[in-house]
Amino acid sequence: MSGSTFGNLFKITTWGESHGTGVGVVIDGCPAGMPLCEEDIQNYLNRRKPGQSKFSTPRKEDDAVVIQSGIFEGKTTGTPISMAVYNKNQRSQDYSEIASYYRPGHADYTFDQKYGFRDYRGGGRSSARETIGRVAGGAVAAKLLNMLGIHFLTYVKSIGPIAIHPSRFDASEIEKHPLRMPDATAALEAQNYLDNCMKSQNSSGGIVECIMKGVPVGIGEPVFRKLDSELARAVFSIGAVKGFEIGDGFEAARATGLENNDSFYYDKEGKICKKTNHAGGILGGISDGSDIILRAAFKPTPSISAAQETISRDGKNITVQVKGRHDPVIVPRAVVVVEAMAALTLADLMLENIGTRTDSVLDYYKKQS
Numbered sequence: 001m002s003g004s005t006f007g008n009l010f011k012i013t014t015w016g017e018s019h020g021t022g023v024g025v026v027i028d029g030c031p032a033g034m035p036l037c038e039e040d041i042q043n044y045l046n047r048r049k050p051g052q053s054k055f056s057t058p059r060k061e062d063d064a065v066v067i068q069s070g071i072f073e074g075k076t077t078g079t080p081i082s083m084a085v086y087n088k089n090q091r092s093q094d095y096s097e098i099a100s101y102y103r104p105g106h107a108d109y110t111f112d113q114k115y116g117f118r119d120y121r122g123g124g125r126s127s128a129r130e131t132i133g134r135v136a137g138g139a140v141a142a143k144l145l146n147m148l149g150i151h152f153l154t155y156v157k158s159i160g161p162i163a164i165h166p167s168r169f170d171a172s173e174i175e176k177h178p179l180r181m182p183d184a185t186a187a188l189e190a191q192n193y194l195d196n197c198m199k200s201q202n203s204s205g206g207i208v209e210c211i212m213k214g215v216p217v218g219i220g221e222p223v224f225r226k227l228d229s230e231l232a233r234a235v236f237s238i239g240a241v242k243g244f245e246i247g248d249g250f251e252a253a254r255a256t257g258l259e260n261n262d263s264f265y266y267d268k269e270g271k272i273c274k275k276t277n278h279a280g281g282i283l284g285g286i287s288d289g290s291d292i293i294l295r296a297a298f299k300p301t302p303s304i305s306a307a308q309e310t311i312s313r314d315g316k317n318i319t320v321q322v323k324g325r326h327d328p329v330i331v332p333r334a335v336v337v338v339e340a341m342a343a344l345t346l347a348d349l350m351l352e353n354i355g356t357r358t359d360s361v362l363d364y365y366k367k368q369s
Contacts, residue, residue: 006234007029007344008348009352010030010344011028012025012027012028012133012344013025013026013028014130014132014134014137016132017119017129017130018129019087019119020087021086021087022084022085022086023084023085023087023129023132024082024083024085024133025132025133025134026080026083027070027081027082027137027140030070030076030081030140030144031144032075032077032078033075034076034144034147035143036075036076036081037071038067040143041065041067041139042064043139044139044142044336045063045132045135045136045139046063047135047333047335048063048131048135048333048334048337049063049333050327050333052332055327055328055329055332063085063132065083065084065085065136066083066085067081067082067083068082068083068084069081083136085136087129097323098120098322100313100314101310101312101313101318101320102310102311103303103310103320103322104308104309105299105303106303107126111126126239128239128240128333130239131238131239131340134238134337134341134344135336135337135340137340138336138340138341138343138344139340141340141343141344141347142340142343145346145347148350150212150213150214150215151213151214152210152212152339152343153211153213154208154210154336154339155208156179156181156190156206156207156209156331156335157206157207157208157209158207159179159190159193159204159205159331160190160193160204160205160206163207164181164182164183164186165183165185165186168183168184168185168186170182170184173187178332179191179194179329200306201306202300202306203301203302203328205297205300205329205330206298206330207295208295208298208334208335208338209294210294210339211291211292212281212291212292212342215281215289215291215292215346216287217286217287218287218353218356219286219287219349219350219353220282220285220286220349222285222286223285225285226282226284226285227282227285227287227345227349228246228285229285230345231246231292232244232246234341234342234345235294235338237341238296238334238341240299240334241296242298243295243296244294244295244296244297245280246280246281246293246294247279247281247282248278248280249280249295252278259278260278262274262275262276262277262278262290263276274288274290277290277291280294281293294338294342296338298334300329300330301326301327301329301330304322304326305321305322306321307319307320307321308320308321
């Protein structure tokens with residue numbers, strides 16, 4: 001299987017399966033000398049680990065990370081950083097029945113057709129547990145970006161038909177509620193909505209919004225490596241993502257040019273600013289210094305207990321009820337996955353950007369001499 005590596009200079013390769021020995025990541029290209037410890041990684045992994053509430057899978061995993069290489073005396077060495085999380089609460093017997101049929105909404109059928117066989121225990125590489133490696137890698141990228149003054153604000157914007165309201169936005173609410181919504185009223189409404197979904201053995205989709213603050217002007221390559229196109233590629237690589245927007249996104253198609261254009265002005269200190277941010281912080285594929293705003297739409301969890309029609313591998317039309325431990329909604333645990341992929345993308349492009357201008361290269365090497 002190819003396609004398990006992401007990035008150009010700051011590069012990650014994820015490995016492992018949901019019901020194998022463990023999952024993890026190898027990071028290649030992280031600069032030497034950056035302070036890093038397991039706690040930095042664990043703080044990110046704790047935001048996605050299962051069993052945090054009734055709205056996530058009841059599978060109990062500590063998701064404790066072990067850094068195996070690339071760190072010495074608390075700092076990165078510039079060599080590959082290998083990290084592992086060992087699976088401890090697999091119940092593979094829950095999935096033995098699905099070896100004989102294809103679950104609706106899952107990759108069972110496509111994996112079978114592509115590879116000739118599949119790891120049916122929890123989905124193998126197509127399981128959401130694969131994202132542990134992404135989050136661990138993203139935690140390292142975020143640490144580097146934080147040192148550069150770049151920070152993330154990521155949260156659930158909507159669950160099913162329930163969306164947060166701008167007038168009630170309160171970032172302090174995000175980690176107070178298991179649904180990670182910055183609107184206490186919307187979170188309560190979404191909780192009631194999910195309770196009804198679960199009673200009917202059903203699931204829900206939702207939208208995650210990520211805001212990147214402090215990104216300097218000039219990040220992104222203007223043709224095939226645009227910042228927005230790279231962010232889209234990164235976020236679309238997350239399982240269950242079905243839609244992506246930057247700034248006003250699809251709403252821009254309904255606007256006029258006068259409505260959509262962001263006017264520039266000089267502030268009192270002579271700094272170039274924009275009066276609005278319909279573009280979401282990116283112009284011509286390059287960051288413009290404003291907040292970068294993206295959204296990812298997640299489909300409902302396909303593993304539901306309600307009866308569904310499908311086919312068996314021996315050529316029969318059948319009705320199934322999927323067993324196992326599954327999230328009734330993905331987006332609360334996907335918040336940190338979206339943030340991780342955004343951080344990986346930005347760190348990679350910022351490292352590339354160092355060599356864009358001759359004066360930057362000269363300044364760097366003059367300092368070294």
